Amino acid sequence: MEFRLLGPLEVWTDGAEVRIGRRQERLVLAALLLKANEVIAPTELVDLLWPHDPPTDAAGAVQVYVSRLRKTGVPIEGTRDGYRAVVEPEAVDLYRFRRMVAEARRTIDPVERSDKLRTALVLWRGEPLADLFVGTHALAGVEEERRAAEQDRIDADLAAGRHHALADELAARVEAEPLREQLVIAWMTALYRAGRKADALAAYSGLADRLAGEFGLDPAPAVRRLYLAVRRDDPALRLPGTGGDAVPRELPADISVLAGRDDLLEEAQGVLKGTARVYCLWGAAGVGKSAAATRIGHLVSAAFPDGQLFARLQDVHGAPVPPQTLLGRMLRSLGVAPRAIPKSLDDRAALFREQTADRRLLVVLDDALHSPDAELLLPTGPASAAIITSRRPLPDLTPPATMPCTSLESATPPPTDGPATGVVHRQVLPLDADASRGLLTRLVGHPLRDHATRTLVTGCAGLPLALRIVGARLALSGEDALPTLLAGHDDPPVSAPRRRAQHGLQLDSLVAGDLAVRSSLDRTLALLDPEGQALFERLSLVGVTEFPSWVAAPLLDCDEPTGLAAFERLVELGLVDLVSGQYYKLHDLVRSYSAARLAATGNPAEPRDRYLTAVHRLTALADSQLNHGMTLASHLEVPAHPVLGVAEQQIADDPTLWFGRTWQLIGAAAFTALESGNAELAGKLGIRLNGYHVTQELLEPRIELLEAVRDALKTAGPFELYVRTEIALLPAYHRSPRELLTEGTRLLGLAVQAESRYLQVRALVEMSHGARWAGEPELALTHSTRALALIDQPGGPESMRSVVLRTLASAYTDLHDYAAAQEWFEQILQLSVPGSMMEGLDLAILGEIKMELGELGDSEQLLRRAAANFRSVSSYYHLAWPTALLARLAVRRRRADEAAQLVAEVNSWFETLPWSVEIHLRAAEADLAIATGNQEAGREILLATIKKAEARGDSQFATAYQQILDAHDQAD
Secondary structure, eight states: OEEEOSSSOEEEETTEEOOOOOHHHHHHHHHHHHTTTSOBOHHHHHHHHOSSOOOTTHHHHHHHHHHHHHHTTOOEEEETTEEEEOOOGGGBHHHHHHHHHHHHHTOOSHHHHHHHHHHHHTTOOSSTTTTTOOOHHHHHHHHHHHHHHHHHHHHHHHHTTOHHHHHHHHHHHHHHSTTOHHHHHHHHHHHHHTTOHHHHHHHHHHHHHHHHHHHSOOOOHHHHHHHHHHHTTOTTTSOTTSSSOSSOBOOOOOOSOOOSOHHHHHHHHHIIIIIOSEEEEEOOTTSSHHHHHHHHHHHHGGGOTTOEEEEESBOTTSOBOOHHHHHHHHHHHTTOOGGGSOSSHHHHHHHHHHHHTTOOOEEEEEEEOOHHHHHHTSOOOTTOEEEEEESSOOGGGSSSOOOOBSSSTTSOOOOTTSOTTOEEEEEBOOOOHHHHHHHHHHHHSSOOOHHHHHHHHHHHTTOHHHHHHHHHHHHHHGGGGHHHHTTTTTSOOOOHHHHHHHHHHHHHHHHSOHHHHHHHHHHHHHTSOHHHHHHHHHGGGGOSSEEEGGGHHHHHTSOHHHHHHHHHHHHHTTSSEEEETTEEEOOHHHHHHHHHHHHHHSOOHHHHHHHHHHHHHHHHHHHHHSOOOOOTTTTSOOOOOOOOHHHHHHHHHOHHHHHHHHHHHHHHHHHHHHHTTOHHHHHHHHHHHHHHHHHHTOHHHHHHHHHHHHHHHHHHOOHHHHHHHHHHHGGGGOOOHHHHHHHHHHHHHHHHHTTOHHHHHHHHHHHHHHHHHTTOHHHHHHHHHHHHHHHHSTTOOGGGHHHHHHHHHHHHHHTTOHHHHHHHHHHHHHHSOTTOHHHHHHHHHHHHHHHHTTOHHHHHHHHHHHHHHHHHTTOHHHHHHHHHHHHHHHHHTTOHHHHHHHHHHHHHHOSSOOHHHHHHHHHHHHHHHHHTTOHHHHHHHHHHHHHHHHHHTOHHHHHHHHHHHHHHHHHO
16 A cells, blocks of 8 residues: 555555545544554544544544554554554655655765655645644654755755756745745855846845844844855855956965975976876875875966866865866856856857867866766867866776876886877875975974884874874974874873873864864964064954955054065964955954954054054045045045055055955944944944945945944034934935935934034935925925025035035926926036946936937937946946836837846846836836837836835825826827
C-alpha cells in the first residue's frame, strides 16, 4: 500500500485509491502514519479525536476505528501500550520526501542538487493533511521541512547560476510571503546577479517598509548587511568584470615569502611563455599550490597583455562552483554585457571560446576538482595560457605525464620544442628539511636552536601552511613559545597526559578564545614600530570596517605616502586586509581590540579631532563639487587643513564615485563627533552629506543621521544649525501637504527666532510646496512672494533666489498661466548652476510647460538636457521625471514604441515606485494606453491615480490628473 500525507490523506493499492470515508478513522490513520512504526498510546489518539469532550468509552471507539482500518488492508499492530502502523518508509510519501531531500543535500553539484530537490518537492500536493487539520503542533515541523527544502533548492539554483530565472520566480514568492526574510535575501541576490541592482535595493525597501509599518521592526541584520553590500557593489556579490577596466587584472595579491619553489617558478615561466599552454600544479592541502600559482601568474603576467583572469573552482565550503557560473563571471570580466551573456552552459562556453580566440590571456584556475570543468574555462587563443591547481592529478587533461619532484633539480626539464598546446603536470610536494628550515627562519626573523628547528620541521611535515602558523607564533612570542610548541621537550619531565594537555591548550590558544586572541595580538603589535602601533590603535576611531588609505594621514599626523607605508606594515602582519587598490579592512574582533588598546594607551582626543577635521574637509570639497545645486550647505566653510592631495584628486576626478565609497565612513564620523560632544561638527557633516543622500535617495541613513544630529543640536546648539537640520529633515519625511504646511509654519517661527533670513526663506519655500500640493497655488504664490521680499532686502540670502523663483514659477504653472511661468523659468535658468541637479529640475518643469503649449521640439530639447543633468549625478530618482515626460511627448508625436520603451525603462529602476515618480509615470502610461486604442485601461490608470492622490491629500496632483482625464474624455 502507498500512503500520502503531503496533501489530503490518500491511501492507494495496486493503482487504485482505497476509500476511507469516516473522518475519525482518517484522523487515526494520519496520526499513526506521522509516527510510522512507533507505538502511539490510546490516550494520545483520544486527545486527538476528542480534544474537549471525549465519550465515556473513548478507548473502545478507538479500537473500533483501528479495526475498520485493518479491514481496508492498513497494517496496524496492537500492543500492550497502544497501536502502531507497520509500514516501509518508502510507502509513505513523507518519509520518501525526507530520504530524497537528504540525498539531495549530499550532492555536491548544485545543478544536480537542485534537480533532486525539485523532484522531492513534487511529492507535495498541498498543505499536509489539509482535509483533516491535525493539530498544528504535529504538522508545524513537517511544513517547515518543505520550507527548508524549498530554500535549499533556491540556494542551489543560485549556486548554479540560475539567478535570471530565480529573479522572476522569487518575485511571486515574495509577493505571497512578503515578510519571509530568507526569501527576500535570495531574491535580492538573484536580482543583483542578474544585473538588476535597483530592483534588489527596492526589494529591501519593500521588506523594510512592511516590517516597519506592520510591526515597528527593522529587517534582520543579515538582510541589512546584504542591502549595504548591494548598495556599495561589494565584490563578494558583484560578479567580476561588471564594470571598470576592460582588461581584467584579477590575480590575488602575491605573498611575501615563498620558499623552496625556485626551480618550479623558473620552469613554469619557460613553459607558459613558449613550451606549453597549461601548467597544472597538484598536491595535498596546505602544500602551497595556490601560493605558487599566484607567484607564477605575477611573474609571467607581462607576457599576457590582454589580461589575467582568476577563478576559484570551489566555494568556501568546498563545494564546486558550476562552470556555467564561472563562465558568466569570466565573460563579464572580458567586457561582455550582462544581458549579452547566454543562459545555457553550452552557449556560454561557445561565447567564451569566441571571446578568447584572438587574445593573449592568462587564466589561473584554483582548486579544480574535475578535468571537464577546468577544460571549459581554458582560453582558446594560441598565445594564451593557463595555470591550474588541484588537490589531485588531472590526467584527463593530457596523456599521463606527471613528473613528481621536490625541487626539479634532478628532474628532466620538459622539451623546449614541443607543441604550444601541451599540458605540463607537476606535483607540488612538501618542502624538504632545508627548505622548511629556511622558510621558518625567514618567518621568525632569526635562526633557532638546531634541536628546536629540527623538531619543529619534522612536526610540520614540510607543509608551508603549518610552518607559517608555527613561524607566526614564534615571531609573536619569541623563543618563550618553544617549550609549548615542542610539547615540553626542553622542560623537566612530566607525565605524558600533562604534556599533551599543555600542548593542546597552547595550540588552541592560537586560534580560539577572546583572551587568547588578545594575547596574540599584543605580541603582534610588539613587532610593529611605534608609528604602526599608533595607526592600528587609532583605526577604531574610523567607525567602519572598510576604509581608504588616506585615513592614516590625519590619524598619524603625517603625509599620505607615510600613512600608506604604515598600512602596508599592518597588512604584512595580518592585522588589516588589503581589499582592493588602497582600501583596507579591519575585522570586527580586531577592531574591538584596537579600541581597547587606544583606550588603555592614551587620550584619543587629538588624533580623533584631526581625523574628524580631515573627514570634514574632504566631505565639504566633495559636496561642493557634486553639482547638485542645493544651497543648504552653501554658507558652511571648507576647513583649510589638512590637505590630502591624493584623496582630493580622487574627489576632483569623480566626486560621485568618491561619495559612493565613502558616505558610510562620513556618517560614522558624524556619530563619532556626537559621541565626543561635538554636535556642531556632526551637524556640519550631516548637512554636507545630505546632498549626496538626496541625489541617491538614501532615505534611511539620511533620516537616521539628521535625526541624531537634530536631537543633539536642540540641546547643545548652535541654534541656527539646529533649525537648518530640522529644515533638511522636513522633505525627507514625505509628509502630506497639510502636514508640510503646518510643519513649515513651525519652522518659520524657529527661523525667525534664529534671526536667519536664509532659514526663513527655506521655511517659506517648504510652505509653498505644501500649498501647491494641497491644491492652493494662490497661497503658494503668497509664501513665495514673502520669501522673495526677504531676499530683496539688503544682505538677503541671494543664493536662495533661484529656489524661490522656482516655487513662484511652479505656482503659476499650477494656475495654467504658462506665459508667466515660462518667463520666470527663463530667469531661473540664468541663475542656476550649469549641469546641476537643480538646473535639471528647472529644465524639466520648463520642458513640461513647453509640451503643454504645444512647442514639442523645444520641450524635447529641454527634457533631454534635464535627463543629462540627473545622469551626471547618478540620480535615477530624479531622472525618472523627465524620462516619463519624454514618454508623454513621444505619445503626442505618435511614437508609441519609443514611449513604451521609456516607460519600461523607468519601471525597471524601481521595485516599488516612489509616489513622486509614480505621479509622473502614471500619466505617461495612461497616455500610451489611450493612444494605442486601450481607452478603458488608460481611464482606469488615471482614476486609480486620482483616488490615490486624494487619499494622500495631494490635491494638486488629483486635480492635474482629473484635467488629463477630462481632456481625454473630450477628445473621445
